[in-house]
Amino acid sequence: MAAMAGKPGSWGGLALRVGQAFFAAASVGVMFSSLGFASYTAFCYLIASMGLQTMWSFGLACLDGYAIKFNKNIATPILLSLFVVGDWVTAILSFAAASSSAGVVILFQKDVLFCRRYPQLPCGRFELATAFAFLSWALSATSALIMFWLLAPF
Amino acid sequence: MAAMAGKPGSWGGLALRVGQAFFAAASVGVMFSSLGFASYTAFCYLIASMGLQTMWSFGLACLDGYAIKFNKNIATPILLSLFVVGDWVTAILSFAAASSSAGVVILFQKDVLFCRRYPQLPCGRFELATAFAFLSWALSATSALIMFWLLAPF
Numbered sequence: 001m002a003a004m005a006g007k008p009g010s011w012g013g014l015a016l017r018v019g020q021a022f023f024a025a026a027s028v029g030v031m032f033s034s035l036g037f038a039s040y041t042a043f044c045y046l047i048a049s050m051g052l053q054t055m056w057s058f059g060l061a062c063l064d065g066y067a068i069k070f071n072k073n074i075a076t077p078i079l080l081s082l083f084v085v086g087d088w089v090t091a092i093l094s095f096a097a098a099s100s101s102a103g104v105v106i107l108f109q110k111d112v113l114f115c116r117r118y119p120q121l122p123c124g125r126f127e128l129a130t131a132f133a134f135l136s137w138a139l140s141a142t143s144a145l146i147m148f149w150l151l152a153p154f
Numbered sequence: 155m156a157a158m159a160g161k162p163g164s165w166g167g168l169a170l171r172v173g174q175a176f177f178a179a180a181s182v183g184v185m186f187s188s189l190g191f192a193s194y195t196a197f198c199y200l201i202a203s204m205g206l207q208t209m210w211s212f213g214l215a216c217l218d219g220y221a222i223k224f225n226k227n228i229a230t231p232i233l234l235s236l237f238v239v240g241d242w243v244t245a246i247l248s249f250a251a252a253s254s255s256a257g258v259v260i261l262f263q264k265d266v267l268f269c270r271r272y273p274q275l276p277c278g279r280f281e282l283a284t285a286f287a288f289l290s291w292a293l294s295a296t297s298a299l300i301m302f303w304l305l306a307p308f
Contacts (some may be wrong), residue, residue: 100245100254102254103257107261111193152306
């Protein structure tokens, strides 16, 4: 169990964290550069949630890097409890943000046809930001499950 | 660990399942009785996902009732693996459905003001169905976490 791929302080864990932070930052960047995103609550919430995910994952990536460099064990029960709570909270918020943005994007494209009626609306960018958010969530959920699994035997 | 509240075949487990099935069925009922829901993809998806949740939870409620009545142990590793997969799939689908509906409802009410411009749109019902979906998801997520926790030591 202790040799599980992706545990904190391992190369797998570092890769997961870097991936989460990268996709979350990409989602924020793409959404922020889309004209008129601020008129839609779901897209503002996506930026807030992905911003939080970026900070959390970047912080843990730094911690993983430190643990690898100085060969420290950071998979202690107290730290794991902290990681598991943080991971679950950020993963749930990210999924909610990605799903609600996806709901709004599909509405714009298929139901009320805003994308066709208002060609100035950057629907492609909204879609791309949502896709990045789902990728970030997938990696974040993987981390959250690994943390929960590592914590269960304690 | 084996005496954990909410495990399959206990009164707690039965109560969780009945609650999930009740709120999911209520969500389907309220949404189905809302005029014009079929024009919006997110609301159709909510009905599909909550329908699945109702069937799954109702089936497991029957199984829990059977186990309580005949005093059987259904918390075996094989059955738990089955429950954990089913619970996680339904919980994730329910959360995605509830979040995307919430995204669309907030858009209608605050961003594009459809609720004010088209008073025939039953925004109150859309809201109520979404709230029921979130309640059903909360109970479903509780079950999923309990199953995962029970399965972890095996």
